[in-house]
Amino acid sequence: MSQRTTGFSLFAAGAAASLTLTYVARRARARMRKVITQAVTIALSRQPVEAFIESRDRMVEALGSKRRFSLIDRLVVRDAPGARGTEVHLSMRGLGKYEIKEVLRRAKSLLETGEVPTGRRHAS
Amino acid sequence: MKAVVWHAPHSVRVERIKDPEIVNPHDAVVRVTAAAICGSDLHLYNGFMPAMKPGDILGHEFIGIVEEIGSAVRKTRPGNRVVVPFNIACGKCEPCLRERWALCDNSNPNADMAEKLYGYSCAGLFGYSHLFGGYSGGQAEYVRVPFADVGCFEIPDEIEDERALFLTDVFPTGYMAAENCDVKAGDVIAVWGCGPVGQFAIRSAYLLGAEEVIAIDRIPERLDMARSGGARTIHFDEVNALDALFEMTGGRGPDVCIDCVGLEAHGRAPDAVADKIKQTMRLELDRAHVLRLAILACGKGGTISVPGVYGGFIDKMPFGAIFEKGLQLRTGQTHTHRYIRPLMERIRRGEIDPSFIITHRGRLDDAPAFFELMARHEDNFVKSFLRPLPVTHREHVFEERTRQELTQAHR
Numbered sequence: 001m002s003q004r005t006t007g008f009s010l011f012a013a014g015a016a017a018s019l020t021l022t023y024v025a026r027r028a029r030a031r032m033r034k035v036i037t038q039a040v041t042i043a044l045s046r047q048p049v050e051a052f053i054e055s056r057d058r059m060v061e062a063l064g065s066k067r068r069f070s071l072i073d074r075l076v077v078r079d080a081p082g083a084r085g086t087e088v089h090l091s092m093r094g095l096g097k098y099e100i101k102e103v104l105r106r107a108k109s110l111l112e113t114g115e116v117p118t119g120r121r122h123a124s
Numbered sequence: 125m126k127a128v129v130w131h132a133p134h135s136v137r138v139e140r141i142k143d144p145e146i147v148n149p150h151d152a153v154v155r156v157t158a159a160a161i162c163g164s165d166l167h168l169y170n171g172f173m174p175a176m177k178p179g180d181i182l183g184h185e186f187i188g189i190v191e192e193i194g195s196a197v198r199k200t201r202p203g204n205r206v207v208v209p210f211n212i213a214c215g216k217c218e219p220c221l222r223e224r225w226a227l228c229d230n231s232n233p234n235a236d237m238a239e240k241l242y243g244y245s246c247a248g249l250f251g252y253s254h255l256f257g258g259y260s261g262g263q264a265e266y267v268r269v270p271f272a273d274v275g276c277f278e279i280p281d282e283i284e285d286e287r288a289l290f291l292t293d294v295f296p297t298g299y300m301a302a303e304n305c306d307v308k309a310g311d312v313i314a315v316w317g318c319g320p321v322g323q324f325a326i327r328s329a330y331l332l333g334a335e336e337v338i339a340i341d342r343i344p345e346r347l348d349m350a351r352s353g354g355a356r357t358i359h360f361d362e363v364n365a366l367d368a369l370f371e372m373t374g375g376r377g378p379d380v381c382i383d384c385v386g387l388e389a390h391g392r393a394p395d396a397v398a399d400k401i402k403q404t405m406r407l408e409l410d411r412a413h414v415l416r417l418a419i420l421a422c423g424k425g426g427t428i429s430v431p432g433v434y435g436g437f438i439d440k441m442p443f444g445a446i447f448e449k450g451l452q453l454r455t456g457q458t459h460t461h462r463y464i465r466p467l468m469e470r471i472r473r474g475e476i477d478p479s480f481i482i483t484h485r486g487r488l489d490d491a492p493a494f495f496e497l498m499a500r501h502e503d504n505f506v507k508s509f510l511r512p513l514p515v516t517h518r519e520h521v522f523e524e525r526t527r528q529e530l531t532q533a534h535r
Contacts, residue, residue: 043216084218108230112217113214115196117257119254121147
């Protein structure tokens with residue numbers, strides 16, 4: 001009786017684990033497939049913005065890693081209305097909304113101010 | 125260096141920590157020569173602002189001398205005596221270019237946190253939680269100032285520290301609150317809260333041409349200070365403020381109501397009691413009793429100006445009164461950078477001496493005791509003036525000379 005109970009418990013635990021893993025893997029695959037678009041307006045003309053995008057080093061600084069280049073689905077640059085600068089619309093897969101916003105924010109800071117802001121008090 | 129460090133609600137200590145360094149190319153490190161505790165620091169002290177962490181350095185009102193600059197700093201030089209606005213602005217983004225400095229796109233490194241709460245992020249602030257960037261504050265011997273060319277304003281020699289310090293926040297905040305009212309000749313302005321911002325709002329309203337200012341508070345010494353600034357006063361524990369305002373304005377109501385209180389309003393009305401209970405139970409962030417009163421008290425077609433700090437979601441808001449009376453609501457963090465030079469010029473011309481607000485002087489070590497006094501409204505506390513480091517002999521001689529010259533000029 002005890003052996004049967006233990007066997008059933010092991011089977012149940014195994015089934016639960018495999019179901020969870022399947023669910024997590026499906027979510028991860030769905031996330032990889034899902035394309036999310038975010039946008040930012042940069043208070044500069046199109047020329048420096050396009051030059052930034054064409055520079056691999058500067059883009060890596062904004063993206064946070066070289067690996068993320070492969071996650072870019074689409075990147076659209078257009079003039080913002082009312083001479084407000086340039087809109088950048090970035091579509092990426094495999095990253096969440098706030099991660100893409102963070103990439104755009106870093107790019108905007110680098111373009112507009114030349115640095116990424118930080119609240120740190122020490123250089124290292 | 126020594127700094128005022130937040131550990132938990134009602135627990136701030138002066139501690140020795142590592143000096144700040146240049147981190148980004150546009151940074152400066154400023155040796156703080158004077159600092160103050162702001163009324164809005166009490167929201168952190170009392171634990172009502174989210175995203176504080178033990179070890180955070182407080183303080184967003186400070187002036188000092190530039191010690192070191194980053195490689196990209198062009199205008200600010202070491203040795204400059206500077207006033208630093210409480211909000212941090214890059215000077216390059218669209219809001220900064222439109223002089224909406226408090227809405228800077230680039231200065232809040234934790235913008236995602238603020239976006240989740242407010243939809244969009246506003247500028248980073250010194251010493252005001254990780255929601256606003258997690259920047260260390262100026263209640264310290266040294267402070268790192270990002271975007272130094274935008275955020276360091278040189279102080280003319282003839283303006284001593286005591287008259288310059290309040291350009292960092294409370295004077296521009298009171299001034300913008302009054303300016304937001306579009307004061308016209310004949311206007312009557314009601315100001316709730318006679319703390320430092322309220323006192324500057326009263327004086328700024330007169331500077332901008334208000335006919336009459338009515339100040340509302342319950343602390344006699346603050347009401348006295350308001351009267352010395354030219355205001356008529358209402359003690360809200362002694363009379364019903366709405367009835368008194370109705371009578372004092374001939375039944376029209378004030379043309380403008382300024383809420384200088386913000387999220388920690390006191391009161392005995394049912395809504396104030398409900399707010400207090402909900403805030404204690406962490407079901408609500410803001411006690412907005414004064415804002416509701418201001419909306420109800422304001423005359424038809426009037427303006428509500430809100431310099432008092434609010435941080436979250438407010439219920440029981442009489443929005444019907446705003447709509448039916450056609451009120452305008454003007455609010456926001458102060459665009460301090462816009463006001464420092466014109467207000468410095470008013471100080472230089474002798475139109476106003478902001479040092480009238482100082483009631484307590486001390487060293488940085490006195491800050492925890494001052495926080496306690498402020499929180500309890502004891503010892504007639506209105507505003508502190510802290511000296512983080514002993515001033516140099518040259519600075520001391522300069523201050524003494526200026527003070528004597530001013531005394532003679534007043535005679």
